[in-house]
Amino acid sequence: MSELVWERPEPPARSAPTPLSRERIVAAACALADAEGLEAVSLRKVGAALGAGPMRLYGYLSTKDELLDLMADAVYGELPLPEPGTDRRGGLRALAHAVRTAAHRHEWFADLLGGRPGLGPNALAYLEASLAAADEGDLDDALVAVHAVHSYVTGAVRSEITELRRERESGQDETQWQRASAPYLRRMLATGRYPTLARAVDLGSHPDADTAFDTSLTRVLDGLGGPVTA
């Protein structure tokens, strides 16, 4: 009960109709989430995908939340980690982009990002790589740098994926969006209660998502001390 998934042993592989393992369960769950979204992941469907009933999974997991933890850790395990010895800016920037890329491959990762403790072995490896890259002698300073960058990445990726989903839901292009949200926004801006926002919508250059992510990331990195590059 108080035992964590990460160190609880799996049940021995019995014969059974289909052999099962935590790895296979997690892979099936990730595939399902990739294909139909996180809300389609249910123990029933994951079990069915493996030829098993839902209760079979409780030998490998004690809760659905544990499955989500394992899925998140699996994605952390996909991240390419920078070579040891990479400098702070380069290392943290590479890790930030790695997280974002992974979230584009597995959009549900964005929903899991800050939402659960995240102490799996792969998450720890990601944290270790972040700290190692950020460490320039002062450990407290490295912790601050990692916290700043990771928080930024978490928040930015989540918003970006949310926005991306909304755009996708609005008909393949913008049919629905133009019919529903856009006129609403135009009406709101026309009230005059949001003058700066209105100017920004009218006059701002609207960079693509990659550029927006990287531009703000650069600003965050600029704040971490060391030589200001810009």
Add this chain to the structure above:
Amino acid sequence: MSELVWERPEPPARSAPTPLSRERIVAAACALADAEGLEAVSLRKVGAALGAGPMRLYGYLSTKDELLDLMADAVYGELPLPEPGTDRRGGLRALAHAVRTAAHRHEWFADLLGGRPGLGPNALAYLEASLAAADEGDLDDALVAVHAVHSYVTGAVRSEITELRRERESGQDETQWQRASAPYLRRMLATGRYPTLARAVDLGSHPDADTAFDTSLTRVLDGLGGPVTA
């Protein structure tokens, strides 16, 4: 169907056992979420708290997600906005702390933060205030600043609340935590696979959450151009 909550009119107040309104529904839902967590918010319970059946709410909402949108916007409406004319650093810092404070008052706000589009009137007002504070002449630059700070705040607050919940769940103090997670972490660190992390746990000063949030926030603000204060 394509109509947004924000501009759909409420049904006229009929007699009914209890008079109802979107405002009362949202207030009840927020109270319930404050008391028992977001996962306890169901249309059945919210309805029951107002002396109504679950289906009654569908005159005011077309979906449960819309209720969540309204709840999030209600919290945005609680945020104290800085005086117009506040400088960028001061304004953005005040807004960041306002969001964090609100998330401590309504922990479920952290779960909603980046997860839904957020185009309600109060969210727009918050965005307007952020942009106004960040605007020093270059609108694109202001957008970058707001994106950086808001993303940081979103991510940091979500992680902080998640951590806070985990600590609270672990027995009132740390009984459970020390029995389950701590030994696991110690064992992981003892493997030698996370040397920097191990050093950080051993040697790092472990600031309280307020300090950690503000320290990283300062670094982010430092990166936004303008005079570096530190």
Add this chain to the structure above:
DNA sequence: GTATTTTACGATACGGCGTATCGACGAGTG
């Protein structure tokens, strides 16, 4: 090889969820 113990499996079931449907009732209109 047999008897016994252990244990994973999965059928069944429970309570809760979001919400579609639709009969009935009560207010507004002539």
Add this chain to the structure above:
DNA sequence: CACTCGTCGATACGCCGTATCGTAAAATAC
């Protein structure tokens, strides 16, 4: 007072996570 019409909420459907527990199969002991 009769009628229409719109709102209400009871009922129901198909999901969900998971507790329980009989059973059958593997592991162990002899």
